[in-house]
Amino acid sequence: MIGFSRGCFVVISTHIREIGQEIFQAHNHKDNLSSIAISQSLNKAASCGDNCIKIHDLSDLRKMYAIINLDDENKGVDQLAWTDDGQLLAVSTRRASLHVFLTKLPVLGDTCSTRIAYLTSLLEVTIANHVERELPVTVSVEVEPSFIAVGVYHLAVGMNNRAWFYLLGENNVKKLKDAEYLGTVASMHLNSDYAAALFEGKVQLHMIESEGLDAQEERETRLFPADDDKYRILCHALTGDFLIYGTDTGVIRYFYIEDWQYVNEYRHPVSVRKIFPDPNGTRLAFIDEKSDGFVYCPVNDRIYEIPNFSPTIKGILWENWPMDKGVFVAYDDDKAYTYVFHKDAIQGSKIILAGGTEVPFSQKPLLLYNGELTCQTQSGKTNNIYLSTHSFLGDLKDFGPNELAQMLTQTLMLKRFSEAWGICILLNDQSSWNELGKACLHHMEVDFAIRVYRTCGNAGMVMSLEGIKGIEDHNLLAGHLAMFTSNFNLAQDLYLASSRPISALEMRKDLQHWDCALQLAKCLAPDQIPFISREYALQLEFTGDYMNALAHYEKGITGDSKYQEHDEACLAGVAQMCIRMGDIRQGVNQAIKHPSRLLKRDCGAILESMKQFSEAAQLYEKGQYYDKAASVYIRCKNWTKVGELLPHVSSPKIHLQYAKAKEADGRYKEAVVAYENAKQWDSVIRLCLDHLNNPERAVNIVRETQSLDGAKMVARFFLQLGDYGSAIQFLVMSKCNNEAFTLAQQHNKMEIYADIITSESTSNEDYQSIALYFEGEKKHFQAGKFFLLCGQYGRALKHFMKSPSTEDNLAIEMAIETVGQAKDEALKNELIDYLTGENDGMPKDAKYLFRLYMALKQYREAARTAIIIAREEQRSGNYRNAHDVLFSMYSELKTQKIKIPSEMATNLMILHSYILVKTHVKRGDHTKGARMLIRVANNISKFPSHIVPILTSTVIECHRAGLKNSAFTFAAVLMRPENRNKIDLKYKKKIEAMVRHPDKTEAEEPTTACPYCAFQLPECELLCPSCKNNLPYCIATGRHMVRDDWTVCPHCDFPALYSEFKIMLQTENICPMCSERINTVHLKKINDCTQYLKQDDMDS
């Protein structure tokens, strides 16, 4: 350091690495600088110049520690010097005077709860209580004190062996007395009544104000230790109730002033240097000879080491804030360390270091109140600093979440749960709440913890905590809390130490810590061992430790019938573990003995996975898992066994496997059965055809199952046999129409193919192919048929017309059908030309024309054609044909509600009468036969080819029936020259005789009522002479109908006399009109015939 006379003050480094560098420069004085001086002990440098002294702090040169102005010294200062201890600074002036400054006061101070007393100048003590907001009071003292003590009502200062006592009044301080001791006093402490002074290894305890206490003289004073105690007291303290001191032999003794006797003693291995009782006297911190720190609790005589205790620690201050019990700071020259005594934590009591706070240079902590440390400075002042561990006491709103989280940790460490709650509300996240909750559990604050967990919605924890709320047993409660915080080993220890050790077992069971549970059960609950063993075995099995699992399953067996189910489970475990361990025989035996099917299946599965197939199959079989057993037997190729099991097996897969195996062995019959069971029909078909020579069965199966592949196989089979027809049939069945067609083509079997294909669902293309084939083969009918099927009507018609005529003339029928379907005018005309012989001059049978018109629904043309046809038939004597043509035409027209031409109706009536003759004559009813013959003979021109035979029959029948006059009349006609020679010789003479000798006797024909007008007319008369109606005739007799004897043919609806028709049906059983078979029971008498009469009326 260099001072320049012009006022500059420069500091140059001498450090080896920056040697010569200027590190500080200041213009300390305005005009001149006369001297500089350094005090190492004070760590200060001073310069003087003009009339001023400036003092710098060496640790921070920029900081001006003090400026002292000497206003009177107008000539300026001169030289400057420190005393060695730095306590005094002397400066000489040009005016030849010397000023000496006190730079450092002895730091003396004492506290009594929040009240402090400290030396503010050499002869002045200040008493203050910032916490209680009392105004500071200064006390002038008579000596420079070497100790200060403050009590509830008193202040004591002193030096050497003397002390002065002052009474602290409301507003003033009054000197009380002074006292002398037997040696130089090292320290003194006061309480409300007593003073305790330590000197030369002894403590003198005496009353401060002794007057008027004559009764208790022996309590006025006492010297410790007693004469026979061979120790020196090294430190002492005085609380409201106790004098406490520590000795060089390591003893801490509590002297209870009230009872005037020792109440407590603690023996420490080494001597006790310093003691610090907390404000209540319930805990005592002390520092021993080795500079280790401890906290002693006289209540339970326990001692707790203060962790991370620095050997430089000079003193300890307890927190005076009443809510914050257990917090204290230990301080040395640089730092104050915050400690917390956690008394009721789960693990028990413990002291933890919460953090450290820098203490400003040369300041000495005096009082701790709510995280605020009051320190004394060397200049006789106080300075308050806040502990870094209590930063949460500031305004929390200024901090961010990270800082808040740190503060939360601090609050939790200091057990300041209310503050922690506030921080959690600000942070508002689950993890903070959980942290707080956990801390509450740690400190066994159950109620607070419930509040926390309720707030953060952890219902499970709230319920758990509510359940243990009332527990008074500390260990049991702590055990539960340890468990809740997942501290299971601790929980177990606590439970075991509690009044309910079984809780430890319950916990391990709940946690599935089966090994621990087993250990606990050995002493706590031996009866639970089997059940725990089983659980443990299960767990071991799961982790693959089969050996131990086996052992525990075995241990689990109780042999008690009460626990049969449990024992069976254990035995099942044993069986499975044996197998897993490779003791297969033992395991299998166990499994077989065991009642459970499931076990057999599970063991079977294990064995299967171990490739022990025969054993696996055996177990499956015993468990009646036949499918599985069979499948395993298949794997080990035990076909005999598979065969045995098959009746029980449902899986088609297994049947199939078996079938395949059997087929491979050539055992086809068994294979077929198995294939059937597996519903593999194609394989069954294949075997039937290829190996069993049983095509019938194959064919049946194909028909039943409609299997395409099967049909193909059968087709192939027939193809090999050369049975092309069958082959084609099955090809079609397998939907291989093209192949079938080709085959039919190759082997000239198209008719077969064609037959089959029309009964199957077939496409037009198929029909066309066939049609073209037949066209090529010139098989016109077939070609036409298939062209018709695929709708090619023109080509179809051509082929039908080209088709050679056969007896049944099917081709023409088909041609008509074709035109009917086609509804094409050109085709119709073509066919009409063909039928009428327009082109080839060969008219075809007219009935085809009739059919054509019918097919075309051209009924008038059809009716006309029908009359022509009937006429033709009649002319050539085919009366039955003529009748049928007319009848069918008549019916058709009636169905189509078309008016029936009267010529047709009349012709049908005459032809029907002719037909009836035969019937009547056959039945021997000659009268009816004669009547019908008379009607036919009256229309004989309609029967040109049979004039003579019919007339002959008429004569003969009339004669037989006794109608002599009629017989004579027709005999006369026969005798006409054009007929005479044609008469059968058999009858000729008889007829000639009739004519020659006429007999005209004949009964009148009986009469019945006209159904219209009830006029009585002859029964065979069909025209009523009264009402002129054409009367409907009975198809059975030919007579006219009467109202009260009416029926109709159930088939053709033609009327008949009910009584007569019934009689006739007894011998004939078919309708004479429509030729349909009739059972008499179906004949119904019709009471109201009006509708038939109307119809008739309309037709006429």
Ligand SMILES: [Zn+2]
């Ligand atoms: Zn009539």
Ligand SMILES: [Zn+2]
């Ligand atoms: Zn009929």
